[in-house]
Amino acid sequence: MTRILEIADLRVDLSRAERRVSPVGPVDLWLDAGECLGIVGESGSGKSLTLKAILDLLPDGLTRGTGTQKIAQGGRLVPTDPRSLRGAKISMISQEPAAALDPLMRIGDLIGEIVRHHSGCSWAEARLRAVDLLRRVGVPDPETRARFWPHELSGGLKQRVVISMALACQSDMLLCDEPTTALDVTIQAQIVDLLRDLQVNDGLGLIFVTHDLALIRQIADRICIMYAGLIVETGPSSEIFSNPQHPYTRALLAALPDIEQSEGRLVPIEGTPPAPTAFPQGCRFGPRCPRASDVCRQTAPALLATEDAQDVKVACHHTGDVT
Ligand SMILES: Nc1ncnc2c1ncn2[C@@H]1O[C@H](COP(=O)(O)OP(=O)(O)OP(=O)(O)O)[C@@H](O)[C@H]1O
Numbered sequence: 072m073t074r075i076l077e078i079a080d081l082r083v084d085l086s087r088a089e090r091r092v093s094p095v096g097p098v099d100l101w102l103d104a105g106e107c108l109g110i111v112g113e114s115g116s117g118k119s120l121t122l123k124a125i126l127d128l129l130p131d132g133l134t135r136g137t138g139t140q141k142i143a144q145g146g147r148l149v150p151t152d153p154r155s156l157r158g159a160k161i162s163m164i165s166q167e168p169a170a171a172l173d174p175l176m177r178i179g180d181l182i183g184e185i186v187r188h189h190s191g192c193s194w195a196e197a198r199l200r201a202v203d204l205l206r207r208v209g210v211p212d213p214e215t216r217a218r219f220w221p222h223e224l225s226g227g228l229k230q231r232v233v234i235s236m237a238l239a240c241q242s243d244m245l246l247c248d249e250p251t252t253a254l255d256v257t258i259q260a261q262i263v264d265l266l267r268d269l270q271v272n273d274g275l276g277l278i279f280v281t282h283d284l285a286l287i288r289q290i291a292d293r294i295c296i297m298y299a300g301l302i303v304e305t306g307p308s309s310e311i312f313s314n315p316q317h318p319y320t321r322a323l324l325a326a327l328p329d330i331e332q333s334e335g336r337l338v339p340i341e342g343t344p345p346a347p348t349a350f351p352q353g354c355r356f357g358p359r360c361p362r363a364s365d366v367c368r369q370t371a372p373a374l375l376a377t378e379d380a381q382d383v384k385v386a387c388h389h390t391g392d393v394t
């Protein structure tokens with residue numbers, strides 16, 4: 072496996088807080104070529120901010136605190152400034168594809184411009200390549216669609232166009248922030264198939280954020296479970312789903328036997344996650360955790376490999392306790 076991304080100690084801070092407030096982190100992440108890493112967690116757990124921090128696209132009021140980031144270049148992992156990654160090695164797709172499409176440019180020109188920027192080829196060549204890319208992402212009748220304006224496309228086709236723009240950049244990896252949430256079920260499945268095809272056949276690395284547990288079980292090779300800005304459990308998807316260890320993961324997955332009925336959506340857990348300004352001392356999940364004890368209220372648990380499975384890491388003082 073070729074490692075294409077390695078992030079250590081990533082933190083997102085509120086810029087104007089009197090004391091340090093970090094909605095995310097510290098978080099460590101890595102991704103191999105052709106791999107899909109799923110990030111799962113309740114609303115507000117820091118999934119989107121993590122993806123935005125990787126590309127330094129944080130909204131006003133937030134800054135990247137610490138964090139080193141290495142990406143593969145010429146077969147080696149090299150430290151890289153996040154800003155230089157945007158639209159190059161890494162691309163992002165979100166719930167709202169329209170936001171990534173300039174409404175005043177025809178589809179073919181949008182993609183052609185990116186092709187030209189990256190290859191320096193002629194306009195005529197770039198246009199042909201744009202049509203090829205539209206065909207690659209399954210846009211029907213791409214010659215005609217290349218002359219369309221963004222608003223003339225359906226949501227599903229817009230998402231395909233955004234994915235083709237990532238391919239035009241020759242990105243190694245795609246950060247997907249609930250890319251199918253706004254689409255209807257059939258179109259969702261088509262976009263997921265396309266992403267999977269690019270992952271398996273073109274070796275694209277995916278980081279995939281979703282609330283849909285059934286979907287993440289289907290596509291992710293590895294999973295990170297996030298709670299209150301931290302990764303509380305991570306490991307191969309099969310391990311996490313068959314033998315969840317963290318009480319939070321267990322609560323999230325408790326709905327799985329009913330996954331068909333619940334459509335795989337997260338089922339609410341009693342209580343609410345804390346706001347970043349009110350993260351509790353000790354384990355952040357402590358106040359909602361059925362197993363919390365004194366040590367949990369005092370000391371934050373580190374994310375450590377478990378005794379049973381070295382590739383699974385859990386941040387819980389009670390990992391391994393008999394249940
Ligand atoms: N611009 C901002 N300024 C201050 N705090 C913010 C800002 N954006 C997000 N936050 C806080 O950071 C935390 C993480 O937000 P984030 O959007 O990453 O959550 P998420 O896991 O993507 O949630 P969802 O599933 O709802 O998309 C939240 O508690 C949120 O209140």
Ligand SMILES: [Mg+2]
Nearest residue numbers: 118119120248
């Ligand atoms: Mg989000």
